[in-house]
Amino acid sequence: MNEASTPTEEYVDVSGGRVHLLRKGAGEPLLFLHAAGGAGQWNEFLDLLAERFEVYAPDHPGFGGSDELPQVEAMDDLVYHYLDVIEQLGLDCPHVVGGSFGGWVAAEIAVLAPYEIGSLTLLGAAGLRLPDHPIADLFLMTPHQLADVLFHDPAKAAAMVPAEPDVDVILAAYRDLTGLARFTWSPFMCNPKLDRRLRRIVAPTLVVWASDDRLIPVAHGHQYTDLIPNARFALVGDCGHAMYFERPAEFAHIIAAFLAKDTELSGGRR
Amino acid sequence: MKFVFFHLMPYQYLPDDFDEKYPSPSLTFPNKHFHRETGHRLYHRYLDELEHADRLGFDGIAVNEHHQTAYGLMPSPNIMAAALARRTENAKIMVLGNAIGIRGNPLRVAEEIAMLDHITDGRLVSGFVRGIGWEYFGHSINPTRSRARFDEAHDLIIKAWTSDEMFQWISPNYEYRYVNLWPRPLQEPHPPIYIPGAGSTETMRFCAEHQYTYMSVYAPATVVGRWFNGYREAAAELGYVPDPEKIALSIPIYVGETDEQAHRDARPHLMWLFRKGLKQGLEIMFPPGYMSPSSMRGLLMAGMKPFPELTYEEIIADGYAVVGSPDTVAARLTELHGTLGFGQVIGLFALGDITHDETVRSMELFASQVIPAVRPLGVANTAVSTANGSRAVGRLF
Numbered sequence: 001m002n003e004a005s006t007p008t009e010e011y012v013d014v015s016g017g018r019v020h021l022l023r024k025g026a027g028e029p030l031l032f033l034h035a036a037g038g039a040g041q042w043n044e045f046l047d048l049l050a051e052r053f054e055v056y057a058p059d060h061p062g063f064g065g066s067d068e069l070p071q072v073e074a075m076d077d078l079v080y081h082y083l084d085v086i087e088q089l090g091l092d093c094p095h096v097v098g099g100s101f102g103g104w105v106a107a108e109i110a111v112l113a114p115y116e117i118g119s120l121t122l123l124g125a126a127g128l129r130l131p132d133h134p135i136a137d138l139f140l141m142t143p144h145q146l147a148d149v150l151f152h153d154p155a156k157a158a159a160m161v162p163a164e165p166d167v168d169v170i171l172a173a174y175r176d177l178t179g180l181a182r183f184t185w186s187p188f189m190c191n192p193k194l195d196r197r198l199r200r201i202v203a204p205t206l207v208v209w210a211s212d213d214r215l216i217p218v219a220h221g222h223q224y225t226d227l228i229p230n231a232r233f234a235l236v237g238d239c240g241h242a243m244y245f246e247r248p249a250e251f252a253h254i255i256a257a258f259l260a261k262d263t264e265l266s267g268g269r270r
Numbered sequence: 271m272k273f274v275f276f277h278l279m280p281y282q283y284l285p286d287d288f289d290e291k292y293p294s295p296s297l298t299f300p301n302k303h304f305h306r307e308t309g310h311r312l313y314h315r316y317l318d319e320l321e322h323a324d325r326l327g328f329d330g331i332a333v334n335e336h337h338q339t340a341y342g343l344m345p346s347p348n349i350m351a352a353a354l355a356r357r358t359e360n361a362k363i364m365v366l367g368n369a370i371g372i373r374g375n376p377l378r379v380a381e382e383i384a385m386l387d388h389i390t391d392g393r394l395v396s397g398f399v400r401g402i403g404w405e406y407f408g409h410s411i412n413p414t415r416s417r418a419r420f421d422e423a424h425d426l427i428i429k430a431w432t433s434d435e436m437f438q439w440i441s442p443n444y445e446y447r448y449v450n451l452w453p454r455p456l457q458e459p460h461p462p463i464y465i466p467g468a469g470s471t472e473t474m475r476f477c478a479e480h481q482y483t484y485m486s487v488y489a490p491a492t493v494v495g496r497w498f499n500g501y502r503e504a505a506a507e508l509g510y511v512p513d514p515e516k517i518a519l520s521i522p523i524y525v526g527e528t529d530e531q532a533h534r535d536a537r538p539h540l541m542w543l544f545r546k547g548l549k550q551g552l553e554i555m556f557p558p559g560y561m562s563p564s565s566m567r568g569l570l571m572a573g574m575k576p577f578p579e580l581t582y583e584e585i586i587a588d589g590y591a592v593v594g595s596p597d598t599v600a601a602r603l604t605e606l607h608g609t610l611g612f613g614q615v616i617g618l619f620a621l622g623d624i625t626h627d628e629t630v631r632s633m634e635l636f637a638s639q640v641i642p643a644v645r646p647l648g649v650a651n652t653a654v655s656t657a658n659g660s661r662a663v664g665r666l667f
Contacts, residue, residue, distance in 0.1 A: 140298075140407065140553055167570045174566055177558035178414055185412040 007042045007050070011065075012058065012088050016072075019085060020065030021058040025050030028118070028259075029094035031086065032057045033102030036138065036180045038245070040064030045244035048252035053095065053259075058085060060102075062179030075183055075191055079108045086116065093118035095259055096203075099243060100124050100216065101180060107194065107224070110201045120205040121255055122224055124216050124243050129190040133219040137188070139181065143173075152212040152240040160242075189216075198227040205231040206258040208251065210239035232258070271607070271648040272515060273641050274330035274364060274616040275323030275633060279316045279350075280547055281340035282623040283308055294550045296339035297404040303340070312343065315626050317353055319619075322630060324358035326637035330395065332364035332616060337372075337401075338408040341547045348382045355389040363390045366464055366485070366616070367397020372411045376423035376444065380430040380451055387455040394457070397464040397485075398424055404554035414559030417472065419443050431460040464518065469497055469572070470565040471504075478504035478512075485518035485616060488548070491589030493572060494519065495610050502611075514613030514648040519606065522591040523617040525635040529594045535628055536593045537582050542622030544585060548577035591621075596639035603644050613648035 007024035022042050030053035032046060039059040049055050061069035061081065072081045082105065086094060096117045098106030103125025110120045126135060138146055143161045151157035162169065205228045209221035218235070225233040236243070236250050244251040284295065285303055292299050320331045333350040336342035344350050347365045354363055363386070368379045387394045400420045406413040422441040429437065429449070436450040455461055464483040467473040474497070477484040484501040486494045498517050505512050522540060526532025561569065575584075585591050592602045603615060619633045 137407075139557055142551060142553060167567065170570060171563060171567060174556075174558065174561075175563065181412065181558035182414045185406075185414065186410045188410075 005047065007046075007055075007057075012085055014069070014081065014084050014088060016069050017061075017067030019058050019061070019067070019069075021056060022046075023054070023056050025052070025054045027053045029053070029089075029091045030055050030259075031082075031091065031094045031096045031117075033082070033096065033098035033105050034060065034063070035100035035102050036176065038099070039066075039176055039179075043245065043248065045248035045252050048248060049097075049255065052256055056089060056091070056094070060105075060179055062182060063176050073182065075105070075108060078105055078183060079112050082109055083113055083116065095119045095121070097121040097255060098123065098125060100241065101126050101184065101189075103127065104189075104191075104194075107198065107201075107228075108191065110203055110205070111194070111197045114200055114202045117203050119259060120201065120203045120228075121258065122205070122207045122221075123251065124209055124213055124241055125207075125220070125224060126184070126189040126216055127191060127194050128220050128223050129187065129192050129195075130217070130219055130223060133217040135189045135217075135220075136215045138215065139177070139185075149214045150240050150242040151246055152210070152238050153246065156242070156246055157240075195223070195227055198224070199229060201228045201231075204258075205229075206234065206255070207231055208234045208236065208243075208254055210241055210243050210246070211235050211237045212239060213241045213243075215241035234258075271644050271646070272329040272614040273636075273644075274332050274518070274614060275320065275326075275328040275361075276332040276334075276364075276366065276520065276616045276618050277316055277320055277620055278334065278336075278341065278547075278618060279312070279343040279620075280543075280622060281309065281312065281343055282542075284340060284546055288546060292549075294339075294404070294554060295341050295546060296336075296402075296550055297407055297554055299340055301338075309343070316343075316620065317350070317357075319626065319629055319633070320350075320354055321357050323633060323637075324354075324361040326633060327641070328361055328633075328637065329614075330362040330364045330616075331358065332366045332395075334366050334397070335369045335399070335401070337369075337405045339404070348379075348386060351386050351394065352389065355386065355393075358393075360393075362393050362395050364395040364464065365397055366395075366466065367399045369399050369401030369405060370423035370427070371400035371416045371420040372405050372409045373423065376426055377430060377446060377449065377451075379423070380427040383427075383461060384431065384451060384453050384455040387457055387461050388453060392456040392461075394455075394461045395464055396461040397466065398427075399466055400560075402555070403557045403560050404550065406557050406560065407554065412559075413557040415443060416560050417562070421476075428460065431455050466520070467497055467501070469493070469500075469568055470562070471500060471568075472562060472565065474500040474504045477501055478508055478510060481505075481510060481512065481516070483516045483518055483614070484512075485614075486520050488520065488522070488577075488590055489574065491606055491610060493574065494589070498610050498612065513650045514611065515650070517610075517612040518614035518616050519610060519612040520616040521589075521606075521618070522621055523599065523615075523619055523632070523636065524591070524593045524621060525596055525599050525632045525640060526593075527595065527635070529598050532594050532598075533586075536591075536621065539621040539624040539628075540585055540591055540593070541582060544577045544580055544590075546578075547622055550577075596635050596643075599636065600640045600643035603640070604647060607644070607647045611648075613650075615644070 007022040012019040059066040061072040103122040104127030147157040147160040439446040524536035
């Protein structure tokens with residue numbers, strides 16, 4: 001999966017510790033907010049985005065190479081944390097792209113600080129509570145069950161789970177899941193107040209979903225599209241919630257096309 | 271040596287396709303399998319067994335808390351303690367324990383235990399547990415806050431029991447502007463505290479700091495030995511030598527007339543306990559953040575087999591359980607005492623799907639023939655601790 005070339009590895013000092021960050025590319029700044037998985041890992045999708053943008057991919061507090069930052073204890077703290085990171089990096093209205101959990105973070109940033117981001121791209125984003133379309137409980141799944149749910153293609157799912165993971169690999173995965181649980185255990189994977197706040201978003205917004213998303217049903221994508229002013233929606237076929245891990249080229253292409261058009265349309269804002 | 275009769279109160283009647291169809295009796299096992307009349311009979315049978323243990327001379331009778339599971343039918347252990355309080359005379363009534371990590375309102379626990387202390391005439395023992403992993407799913411409590419919630423709830427409850435003045439409580443997980451407990455407990459300063467440990471160094475240190483009784487959970491004897499040593503070492507660092515009674519071995523026990531008969535009777539029931547009752551994946555046992563990184567590493571390195579993979583022979587040989595004639599059980603407990611050092615045995619006699627008659631026969635043989643033989647062990651050697659100013663850790667056993 002990962003034939004991508006090496007990004008720059010950096011640390012950003014924030015209140016209470018350090019954030020681990022991968023950076024690559026040149027062009028307009030693009031802040032990528034990772035999903036439950038993928039912290040600290042460069043991948044083909046990010047490499048494709050880095051062909052057109054200067055991609056910044058930080059690890060969330062308690063994930064990957066970032067410190068615990070225990071004072072970032074809930075989603076509201078996490079949004080302020082990222083406003084600090086954006087400021088610390090000196091990014092001027094970056095494009096914000098978030099996958100799954102990271103998509104929820106991106107939507108919250110766009111609600112709280114609508115004029116501090118250049119565009120918003122939500123990829124299979126968590127964050128909404130739709131009782132008729134619940135998000136599957138990934139905390140209850142074995143690694144194999146999770147892989148099956150994440151990928152449309154069973155062969156790719158099988159490749160995701162190492163046969164005999166060593167203790168350090170298990171502990172790193174447990175740490176990332178612990179980071180995730182900190183923000184998502186209850187209310188489960190959502191901010192019940194987010195839906196009524198999405199109207200505040202002014203950034204051009206693209207919502208992308210995988211056609212076979214069995215973790216966060218596509219109804220969540222439609223709800224985001226309905227509630228965010230002027231949001232556009234795109235669906236990627238034959239793809240599971242692993243999205244840019246399963247179909248990196250398609251996801252990178254859709255995002256780049258959206259941002260190219262968006263830059264023309266909203267050039268005055270940047 | 272003190273002897274406690276502990277009950278889990280399992281729902282014994284699992285469907286025939288349980289093994290193939292359900293990953294666990296806990297959290298997601300559908301409650302349509304709880305037959306109302308059968309459940310009703312079980313509660314009365316199990317309470318009868320606890321009351322019988324009091325009459326037989328056990329030093330304690332013990333209940334615990336589990337939620338949304340056929341493994342144990344006591345979501346509220348305090349209700350069980352209340353049911354036992356005025357129908358028993360001598361035994362300590364041990365709640366082992368209240369799962370204060372998952373309680374929304376820990377002040378309620380302080381209130382209920384204080385009430386129970388009066389109703390039991392001061393026979394109450396108060397255990398505290400964090401609550402098992404799946405209960406953080408079941409009660410929607412964030413497991414990443416488990417340790418902090420436990421610590422804060424513990425400190426609040428102790429202060430509520432011991433303070434003579436109204437106070438305000440503010441901690442990250444709880445805020446009470448007026449804490450003013452009515453009633454205060456009968457025992458002064460408060461009922462004895464027991465804490466089960468499963469290898470976490472945080473728990474060992476916590477018990478040592480407060481000089482609480484440290485009790486094991488089901489594990490092989492070599493592992494339990496490491497835990498008890500960890501507790502003694504944590505105590506030694508604080509300059510404290512725990513009395514033998516402050517260390518309690520929890521263990522399933524079955525006593526028969528002969529070794530052969532005991533094994534024949536016990537085997538299916540122990541296998542029910544380990545294969546069905548304790549069938550639980552890592553996902554529901556250790557939700558994210560429930561274990562600290564160091565404890566999780568210790569757990570992974572310990573390389574313990576999942577309970578359902580144990581054979582009956584391993585359960586017996588490794589010291590997960592003790593089965594045999596009265597002489598054999600007495601000899602095995604004496605041997606375990608020699609290697610582990612403990613002053614209390616918290617025995618589980620109602621094993622899995624065992625019948626009432628088998629339970630009663632086993633506990634009666636234990637009371638009449640095993641207890642007298644093992645009783646003299648595990649008593650504090652006051653001569654050593656008073657005569658010798660230096661800390662004689664490890665020499666008391």
